[in-house]
Amino acid sequence: MDTAEFEGSAQTLRPSNVAGYEVESVKNLIEELGYQARIESAGSSSITGLSMDSREVQSGDIYVALPGARAHGAEFAQATVKSGASAILTDARGAELIGELPESIGLLVCEDLRAVVGPISARIYNSQPENADDFSLFAVTGTNGKTTTTYMINSIMQSLEHTTGLIGTIEIVAGGVAIPSKLTTPESPHVHSLLSLMRERGITSAAMEVSSHALDYRRVDGVRYSVAGFTNLTQDHLDLHGTMDSYFASKAALFTPERAARAVILTDDAWGTSMADSADQAMGQSNVVRLYSNMGKSYDVAPQLAENDWALTDVKRSGIGHDFTVVRGDGVTLRTSTQLPADFNVSNAALAAVMVAESGVDLEALSAVLKRPETLTPLVPGRMQLIAHTPTALVDFAHNPDALKRALEAVEPAEADGRVIVVFGATGERDQTKRPIMGDIAAQYADIVIVTDDDPHNEAPAPIREAVEAGARAAQEQGARAQEVHNIEPRSRAIEFAASIAGEHDSIVVAGRGHETAQDVAGEDLELDDRVEVARALTQQGYDVLPDYRLD
Missing domain, CATH: 3.90.190.20 (Mur ligase, C-terminal domain)
Incomplete structure (x- = not known):
């Protein structure tokens, strides 16, 4: 893959093959989602992209002008027209602020902008076609361990001969080409354009960190993951959430059938158990897998397991890392190791292995690559x-x-x-x-x-x-x-x-x-x-x- 194909920032990278949409089509999509919209001007240009930042608008974009803390995005609408915007989506207040637009520019009004921008992005960029079965998408949420676990997932998938992508705290990686990341999860238009670009470039597996901020600010709306994983919940971000219960509720929003086909939950403590129970109710027990890791120290005797649940066993120190085994209730056993230090990295490694196992890969092939210590020992910048x-x-x-x-x-x-x-x-x-x-x-x-x-x-x-x-x-x-x-x-x-x-x-x-x-x-x-x-x-x-x- 040519590095030049990915030059640019996460905000400007776009797929090259995008079917154009008319303003009427976007209005219909909004109404399919259960929200109201009205067309002030149909315009005459096709919509081939979407941006929430006026400075990032490219030719053919629909600019989503949201109200902000200091200014309304509609105040910058005229500048986006000069940048080549085909249409503007805003609320009633924004429509008043925009003023007169050229006849060629579409204007669509909706009061639920944050709720619709993700699904619209998914449709415009066709980021997850319904008939696609050649792209595995993993999400990891939790207070600690998200970054390391996503790197471990990618390392496993690379060992299984997948070309991988990553969207995370440290960087965004598309097929081995790294792009510095400013947000744990970019805004939803960036996410969908990146996913579409990855597919276009032959990437077959991607892992994402999904923070509570991303869920609360709807940055992953319209994305459905093959497998979503949960690490842990400890005190953090209470300046945003106020209470641990509110923080929990933000994370729990990932484990719904709209967002994930399958869930793997580390149940090391009461928060993990509650998260698994919440996922059971939302997704159905058959789609929720519990992983018992005992904080990376394993169990002397494996707990009684349901057929599709897993437990971490036989943890033994090996160099600065550990050898360990994960066993499923139906008897499936995976033996592996990581040379990253700390008990919690054993939990991270176990979660990565189980998430990949639950994605439907061939278990014999997975078992073979996990026997190599380097598979679960990726270099994770700034993590131990x-x-x-x-x-x-x-x-x-x-x-x-x-x-x-x-x-x-x-x-x-x-x-x-x-x-x-x-x-x-x-x-x-x-x-x-x-x-x-x-x-x-x-x-x-x-x-x-x-x-x-x-x-x-x-x-x-x-x-x-x-x-x-x-x-x-x-x-x-x-x-x-x-x-x-x-x-x-x-x-x-x-x-x-x-x-x-x-x-x-x-x-x-x-x-x-x-x-x-x-x-x-x-x-x-x-x-x-x-x-x-x-x-x-x-x-x-x-x-x-x-x-x-x-x-x-």
């Missing part, structure tokens, strides 16, 4: 990414209490004199309640806690650090493990300090930012890559880092 062995130094995206706890548990030193050193912070303009909680977690699971800045955004950094530090010191006073608690800024100096005090048997975890290469401070993006900073700091102390991170 190993920088050095001596001392053990990793960079991880852990940015909420549960993820931080799991990361710290995973790096417990083998030597008695080894210590766990953690460098982390909390994000500005996000859920403030988790800041002292993260400090508490750090103090419980690390010997030396170094609090620093994450992405403050437009919030003053010092009070954020102080809230995290307060949680750590309170835990320390209650007898927590931490021997020392430090508050150091900027982040690069905090990382340098960690390297300067680390011994050969210690473990360093730099948590919170993972793959990110710019730090948002007061609206300014400052160049900062934790992986580069850790490598530089360790090298300055005379330690050897892995070849990919050597600075010479």
Whole structure:
């Protein structure tokens, strides 16, 4: 595949073969969905694309002009006409704001724009033809583990000789060509155009991270997944959702027959059990698979399983990773391994394997590729990414209490004199309640806690650090493990300090930012890559880092 075929951004990549639609056809589709629409002008140009951003409009697009927090999209409608828009879809207020349009431009009015834009995008781009059976589409949702699981799914499918695509937090990948990703899930027109493009370019399998934001903001409306998977639910994004119950409800919206043909749910705790029960009611029990992983530690004795449910068994340490088995209630057994560290990556790997198994692939072929350790050991940027062995130094995206706890548990030193050193912070303009909680977690699971800045955004950094530090010191006073608690800024100096005090048997975890290469401070993006900073700091102390991170 020629890399040039995918040049551009996720927002501008479009399929080349799109059947044109008239305004009347779009109106009929809206009414088929159960919403009302009226044509103010039929226009005379065919619609061959769709955009929600006036700056991205291309020739032949229908521009969807929605009301925004600061301005109504209709205020930019005239500019889209100059860019070649064929039609505009807006609400009544938008129609008033647009003013007079050329006769060739269609104008369609609907009050339920967010509800209809996804299905319209699906139809215009023909992203999932009804008769298509040559394209497997996987979705993964949950608080932690989405990225790693999608990379693992793609690695399995590649081993099964599929050409794969990925839509996720770190990047969008189309057949091996990566496009940097700004959103965990792009807007629905981008999703549908990308899916159509992938199919056009011969991609036969794709995996997507689906966040609660994507579901709430209807970014995946009109998409139906072959298999949807659930990792876990822990405190995060409460600035958006308010309560854990509301957060749960957002995730549960993925597990409906409109969005997924089949579901695989990790049932490691009460939230997982509730998610499986909710999916049962929505999708029917025969389409919902429970995966019992016991938080990646497996069961001494496998639980009693329904015929289509799975359990993780026989987990054994192997190098920095684990060998393990997943067994289905009907006796199907898959033996495999991952060399990614941490118990939670065993759960992620088990979920990936079971999701692929439940997609209908040949189980003998799947069993064969899973016997190769590299199949479930993809490089996942910024997710438990190993920088050095001596001392053990990793960079991880852990940015909420549960993820931080799991990361710290995973790096417990083998030597008695080894210590766990953690460098982390909390994000500005996000859920403030988790800041002292993260400090508490750090103090419980690390010997030396170094609090620093994450992405403050437009919030003053010092009070954020102080809230995290307060949680750590309170835990320390209650007898927590931490021997020392430090508050150091900027982040690069905090990382340098960690390297300067680390011994050969210690473990360093730099948590919170993972793959990110710019730090948002007061609206300014400052160049900062934790992986580069850790490598530089360790090298300055005379330690050897892995070849990919050597600075010479």
